Amino acid sequence: MPDALQLLRTRRSVKPMELGGPAPSAAEIETLLTIATRVPDHGKLAPWRFIVFEGEARLAAGATIAAVFREQHADATPDQIAFERQRLARPALVIAVVSRAAPHVKIPEWEQQLSAGAACMNLVNAAYAMGYAASWITEWYAYDRRVLDALGIAGAERIAGFVHIGRPARPPEERDRPKLADVVTRYSGPAR
């Protein structure tokens, strides 16, 4: 288990295609979900919920994604449809983070959405801390109303992410990061 700072300094996403089994155990999934709910949440609204895709259910969801894709792309090839069918089945486990942000007398919806983002990131970091790798993605089906209906996601809800979790096929390569000088300033009084 990596040291926390080392993990945060070095973590890299691993593409769903490169995430394999074995899947996290039931106890590990429970831990992942518990950590995902342990995020800052202004007003204690729990403005998110989670959908676990595991085992055969990943393929059932993929069948829906593929069916919608086929209807929207009359010229889709069998390979493309097969690719769509595997969307949630490549890694051993996918957890959807669903934002339930809604108008509230005090808490802006933006803050509720941010809390769902924090839940995604907690899931990702927890997965790495347990020795797995992960990828936080959305893709087209996160925005397709027909797919969302089939997955049981209400009209006012939104997908914050499909967090793919599995064992990495190989260590990920580093990528460029923004230079701190480009993204950090130090406040030095009111702008004139």
Ligand SMILES: Cc1cc2nc3c(=O)[nH]c(=O)nc-3n(C[C@H](O)[C@H](O)[C@H](O)COP(=O)(O)O)c2cc1C
């Ligand atoms: C909300 C959100 C949605 C994303 N959706 C996608 C996606 O659909 N497809 C994709 O390839 N990457 C997507 N990404 C980016 C991946 O998470 C990407 O692998 C990541 O930025 C790589 O950086 P890292 O290795 O530093 O984590 C998304 C990121 C965020 C925050």
